[in-house]
Amino acid sequence: MPGSAAVRAxxxxxxxxxxxxxxxxxxxxxxxxINSMLFFSLLVVVIFSFSFDPLAEESRHIAGGLIxxxxxxxxxxxxxxxxxxxxxxxxxxxxxxxxAPANALFLAKAVGNFIFVSILxxxxxxxxxxxxxxxxxxxxxxxxPIALLGTWALVVNGTFFAAMSLRTRSREVMLPLLLFPxxxxxxxxxxxxxxxxxxxxxxxxxxxxxLLTYDVVFTTACLALFETVLQAE
Amino acid sequence: xxxxxxxxxxxxxxLLAYALYQxxxxxxxxxxxxxxxxxxxxxxxxxxxxxLLFFINFVASVRYLADASPSIRQAAKWIAxxxxxxxxxxAYVIPLPAGIRPSAxxxxxxxxxxFYFFLGKYFPGENLDILAVTTxxxxxxxxxxxxxxxxxxxxPVWGIWWAPGDIRLTSTLVLWxxxxxxxILRRFSDSAQTxxxxxxxxxxxxxxxxxxxxxxxxFRTQHPQPVIGGGGSMDPKMLxxxxxxxxxxxxxxxLVCWSRxxxxxxxxxxxxxxxxxxxxxxxxxxxxx
Numbered sequence: 376m377p378g379s380a381a382v383r384a385x386x387x388x389x390x391x392x393x394x395x396x397x398x399x400x401x402x403x404x405x406x407x408x409i410n411s412m413l414f415f416s417l418l419v420v421v422i423f424s425f426s427f428d429p430l431a432e433e434s435r436h437i438a439g440g441l442i443x444x445x446x447x448x449x450x451x452x453x454x455x456x457x458x459x460x461x462x463x464x465x466x467x468x469x470x471x472x473x474x475a476p477a478n479a480l481f482l483a484k485a486v487g488n489f490i491f492v493s494i495l496x497x498x499x500x501x502x503x504x505x506x507x508x509x510x511x512x513x514x515x516x517x518x519x520p521i522a523l524l525g526t527w528a529l530v531v532n533g534t535f536f537a538a539m540s541l542r543t544r545s546r547e548v549m550l551p552l553l554l555f556p557x558x559x560x561x562x563x564x565x566x567x568x569x570x571x572x573x574x575x576x577x578x579x580x581x582x583x584x585x586l587l588t589y590d591v592v593f594t595t596a597c598l599a600l601f602e603t604v605l606q607a608e
Numbered sequence: 609x610x611x612x613x614x615x616x617x618x619x620x621x622x623l624l625a626y627a628l629y630q631x632x633x634x635x636x637x638x639x640x641x642x643x644x645x646x647x648x649x650x651x652x653x654x655x656x657x658x659x660l661l662f663f664i665n666f667v668a669s670v671r672y673l674a675d676a677s678p679s680i681r682q683a684a685k686w687i688a689x690x691x692x693x694x695x696x697x698x699a700y701v702i703p704l705p706a707g708i709r710p711s712a713x714x715x716x717x718x719x720x721x722x723f724y725f726f727l728g729k730y731f732p733g734e735n736l737d738i739l740a741v742t743t744x745x746x747x748x749x750x751x752x753x754x755x756x757x758x759x760x761x762x763x764p765v766w767g768i769w770w771a772p773g774d775i776r777l778t779s780t781l782v783l784w785x786x787x788x789x790x791x792i793l794r795r796f797s798d799s800a801q802t803x804x805x806x807x808x809x810x811x812x813x814x815x816x817x818x819x820x821x822x823x824x825x826x827f828r829t830q831h832p833q834p835v836i837g838g839g840g841s842m843d844p845k846m847l848x849x850x851x852x853x854x855x856x857x858x859x860x861x862x863l864v865c866w867s868r869x870x871x872x873x874x875x876x877x878x879x880x881x882x883x884x885x886x887x888x889x890x891x892x893x894x895x896x897x
Contacts, residue, residue, distance in 0.1 A: 532812070539808070542799035552792055556785035557812050560819035567827055581826050585819070592815055600808045603673065607801035 390475045394483035401460070402491065408453040412495045415452055417502070419445040424506050434507040439569035442503050443562060447529060450492045451551050454533040457484050458541050467541075470605070477602040485534040485597075492526050512575025521572070521579065524586035525565035528593065532557055535597045538604050561589050613866065620863050623856035627849075635849040647761045649849060653857040654753040655780065661747030661861065662787065662814075663716075665740050667723040669810035672736040675728070676804065685724075692721035737803040738876070740810065741794065742868045744787055746861055751784045775824045782820045786813035 402408055423441055461467040470480055503509065511518070533554050540549035555562075568582030631649035638645040674684035695717020699710040731739050758777050759769040772778060790813065794806050842850070 539793070539805050542802075542805060543793065543796040544798055545796065549793070549796055553789050553809065556782065556789045557816050559782050559785070560816060560823040563823040563827060567823075585823055585826070589819055592819070593812070596812060596815055600673070600811065603676070603804050604808055607799050607804050 387476055387479050390479040391483045391486075394480055395487050398483065398487040399490070402487070408456050408491050409494060411452050412449040412491070413498060416445040416449040416495065416499050419448065420499070420502055420506055434509065435512070435573045436570060438503065438507050438509055439573055440566045441507075442500070442569065443525070443565045445499070445503075446492065446496060446526075447555075447558075447562065448551075449495060450488070450526075450529050450533060451554070453488055453491050453495075454530070454537045454554075455547050455550055457488060457534060458537050459546070462541070477605045478598050480605070481534065481538075481597065481601040485531050488530040488534055489527055492530055493523075496522060496526065509573065511573050513572040513579065515572065517572050517579050517583065518569065520583050521565060521568045521586065524583065524590055525561060525568075528561035528564075528586055528589050529554075529558060531590070531594050531597055532561075535601060535604065538601070542607060557593075561586060564589065613863075616859070616863055616866075620856070620859040623852075623859050627853040627856035630849045630852050635846055636843065638846075641765055644761065644764050647757055648846075649853040651754060651757040651761060652850060653854040654750045654757070655776075656854055657857045657861045658747045658750035658754060658780075658783075660858075661743040661750065661865075662783065663719070664723065664727070665743040665747060665787075666810055666814040667720060668727050668731065668736045668740045668743065669807035671724055671728050672740065672803065672807045673811070675733070675736070688721040688724040692718045695720070734803070734876070735873075737807070738869055738872045740803075740807065741872055742865050744790055744794075744810075746865050746868060748784065748787050748791060749864075750857075750861065751780060751787065754780055755784060775821065778824050779817070779820045783813075783817060786816060 419441075423445075458467065461470065533550070536553040536557075537550050540546040540553060543549045564582045564585040568579045568586070571577040571579040571582065627649065631646055635646065635649070637643055670684070670688075674680050696714040699713035699717065704710060704713065727736060727739065755777075758780070762771065762774075762777075763769050770777070790806060790809050793809055794802055797805060799805060
């Protein structure tokens with residue numbers, strides 16, 4: 376069939392977009408993930424603000440770790456809902472038997488989570504700045520690539536492992552247990568990179584390259600293995 | 609085969625005893641560290657054994673995933689060969705950070721296709737998965753020994769229990785964490801295809817290792833830390849004892865893996881027999897109705 380590859384390619388992206396639009400619409404109407412993530416990370420900010428005195432100099436050294444720990448745990452809240460939502464009414468089974476490519480579904484879910492977690496970060500970062508009197512000594516614009524690449528690193532593996540933990544007992548507990556060990560290099564990149572920029576002591580270029588490498592490697596791995604995980608019952 | 613096991617057990621016990629004697633009596637004391645350093649004869653062989661077992665786990669997992677789908681099976685063979693060749697060449701072409709020998713990278717790269725074909729030939733089908741469970745469990749045990757003996761050694765020598773910037777201890781810790789999560793997944797999984805999920809996780813873990821290594825390597829260059837003897841050459845006599853010790857550890861690991869492998873095979877046979885029995889019971893009850 377001439378042009379069948381083009382048709383297939385088009386349907387891949389249209390399926391991705393359709394699933395993404397559906398997830399965003401669901402989230403827009405219910406606001407389940409965003410609200411729980413926001414409140415959760417707000418709690419983390421408030422609780423940590425009691426545990427140490429946010430003097431400007433000291434807080435610069437700790438804030439990088441703090442921010443990302445808050446986002447990491449908050450992201451798990453959203454990630455746990457990604458697939459659990461599809462279990463109701465056997466939607467996931469319908470996906471499995473449909474001819475839609477598995478990776479289109481995966482990409483849609485990952486991009487959806489990326490958008491949700493990015494919104495969370497955009498809303499929470501000003502709060503962090505206020506609570507901990509932060510001011511970047513290094514080049515602040517570099518925080519943007521670190522945030523984007525770091526968020527994708529969390530979300531792409533998180534979406535994958537959330538699908539994996541669907542098949543386990545006590546799956547809500549399972550996701551962080553699977554996700555955090557594999558995420559350690561990404562977390563090092565995010566935390567150390569953010570700290571390097573906030574304190575202005577070191578250049579952050581290496582961490583950006585590290586996160587980029589991590590993203591490329593694990594996005595490829597997720598796309599290569601997702602079908603196996605989706606089909607495993 | 610049944611007789612080979614006790615014979616091997618006796619050889620292993622003798623080897624371990626001989627290695628202990630060599631480590632405590634024959635090996636000379638270290639010029640700087642004195643007697644404390646002798647823990648190296650348990651610490652380093654455990655680490656090497658754990659890494660070898662995790663490596664086998666990784667290759668077995670990849671092979672298991674590849675064999676599961678016939679379309680990938682053919683391509684995977686060539687990919688394995690390509691990874692070996694490209695890795696071996698790249699190790700000498702690409703400049704590596706100080707402290708990593710190109711020959712080590714090249715050997716590891718070439719070992720991937722070698723193990724890929726060896727394991728595929730001698731452990732067909734589900735046996736690959738049994739091998740993966742076995743090596744992961746035994747590997748975690750050896751890795752735990754590394755993580756316990758490391759701080760015990762570090763305390764008198766560096767003055768601290770743990771150096772977050774130490775590349776070897778920290779990457780071993782991350783590796784340990786990954787494989788513990790692997791075992792937890794296997795334990796908690798409700799899926800009938802736990803094997804595939806676990807194999808996928810093993811691949812993720814293996815991809816993570818170089819990234820962990822480089823991230824800590826860079827982290828270290830940014831943070832002051834105790835001077836850790838690396839790159840220095842070892843006294844040939846000490847190296848000799850280290851090799852004896854490692855041989856003993858390899859025998860021991862092989863012995864434990866063997867019995868664990870046998871146990872897992874039997875466990876699955878029993879499970880299958882139970883399943884068949886309940887199936888035929890269901891058939892019989894339907895027939896009588």
